[in-house]
Amino acid sequence: MRYRPFGNTGWQVSEIGFGGWQIGGDWGTVDDAASIRTLHHAFHKGINFVDTAQMYGKGHSETVIGQALRQWRGDRIFVATKVQPTVWPAPDEDNPPMRGRYPEWHLRQAVEASLRRLGVDRIDLLQLHCWLPDGTRALDWLETLNALRSEGKIDRIGVSIRDYRPGDGVELARLGLVDAMQVVFNMFEQRPAEILFNTRPAPAFIVRVPLDSGSLSGTWTADSYAGWQPGSVRHSLFRGPRFAETLERAARLGTLCADHYPTMIEAAMRFVLYPSSVSTVIPGMATPAEVDANIAFCDGAPFPEDLARQLGPHCWPRNYYQ
Numbered sequence: 001m002r003y004r005p006f007g008n009t010g011w012q013v014s015e016i017g018f019g020g021w022q023i024g025g026d027w028g029t030v031d032d033a034a035s036i037r038t039l040h041h042a043f044h045k046g047i048n049f050v051d052t053a054q055m056y057g058k059g060h061s062e063t064v065i066g067q068a069l070r071q072w073r074g075d076r077i078f079v080a081t082k083v084q085p086t087v088w089p090a091p092d093e094d095n096p097p098m099r100g101r102y103p104e105w106h107l108r109q110a111v112e113a114s115l116r117r118l119g120v121d122r123i124d125l126l127q128l129h130c131w132l133p134d135g136t137r138a139l140d141w142l143e144t145l146n147a148l149r150s151e152g153k154i155d156r157i158g159v160s161i162r163d164y165r166p167g168d169g170v171e172l173a174r175l176g177l178v179d180a181m182q183v184v185f186n187m188f189e190q191r192p193a194e195i196l197f198n199t200r201p202a203p204a205f206i207v208r209v210p211l212d213s214g215s216l217s218g219t220w221t222a223d224s225y226a227g228w229q230p231g232s233v234r235h236s237l238f239r240g241p242r243f244a245e246t247l248e249r250a251a252r253l254g255t256l257c258a259d260h261y262p263t264m265i266e267a268a269m270r271f272v273l274y275p276s277s278v279s280t281v282i283p284g285m286a287t288p289a290e291v292d293a294n295i296a297f298c299d300g301a302p303f304p305e306d307l308a309r310q311l312g313p314h315c316w317p318r319n320y321y322q
Helices: 032-044 060-071 104-118 140-150 166-175 191-195 233-237 242-257 264-273 288-295 305-314
Strands: 003-005 012-014 049-051 078-083 123-131 154-161 180-184 204-208 278-281
Touching: 003 278, 012 278, 032 060, 032 288, 060 078, 060 104, 078 104, 104 123, 104 140, 123 140, 123 166, 123 180, 140 154, 154 166, 154 204, 166 180, 166 191, 242 264, 242 305, 264 278, 264 288, 264 305
Parallel strands: 049 078, 078 123, 123 154, 154 180, 180 204, 204 278
Antiparallel strands: 003 012
């Protein structure tokens, strides 16, 4: 495992982190004992950053991670979680107001609940699960989070950029108000590398959805959708014609990358690891085999510049939540 600076926090975090959404149950039925074994396997392999949220399985992901942490006897694990707003904006709402989304009472209740579920005295990184650009002017959320830092309830502050909107984080990054920023970045969503990762002063950047929820893993077939549990997140994200179009576009990317890499997952993971501004990448992992597959490419090898240029026209921004 290789480690990278986590912004200006002084932390050294594994460049592959553990995305905890899958073990919450929203992607299908889960076995908690198996999830804990997978977490411990990841820790043994050198992963020391875990990302979860209060809404993943309505707190279930946090609870399982807390159980795994209590049983762990190895090196320190950095834990990041998220608090959702009181009201989520509509997916097609471009400039929703920030005021009232994270009032003090709500943030304090959420932090106390996450502390209980995780079984820790302090949350290493607390993130607002829905960042809105208006938050650089309506700063009540920051006042409360700084108070929680002073009280020792949280250590660092971060945000998760809403959906596929990397531009929403540019002003916040330039102002330096938070320690970390989570954003979608992959071969389909390439814009963060162009408009966000080069901002200064730069926070720690956490990359989520590096495999586009599995479409860039190279394992999907025309029959995959039929095997997904109805009502699960992936079944919803790729509903209707989205699955067929995604499969077709991923196949074209696979053909393009085949001259450089033997598998699509290698190409996809190396692509998101290449920007030096990225602190950690957090794919979802449900089994030890998936852990091993995702960390196999942590060797610092550069991504071919000519391939990166060829990938440019395949950028495909879209919002699965509309």
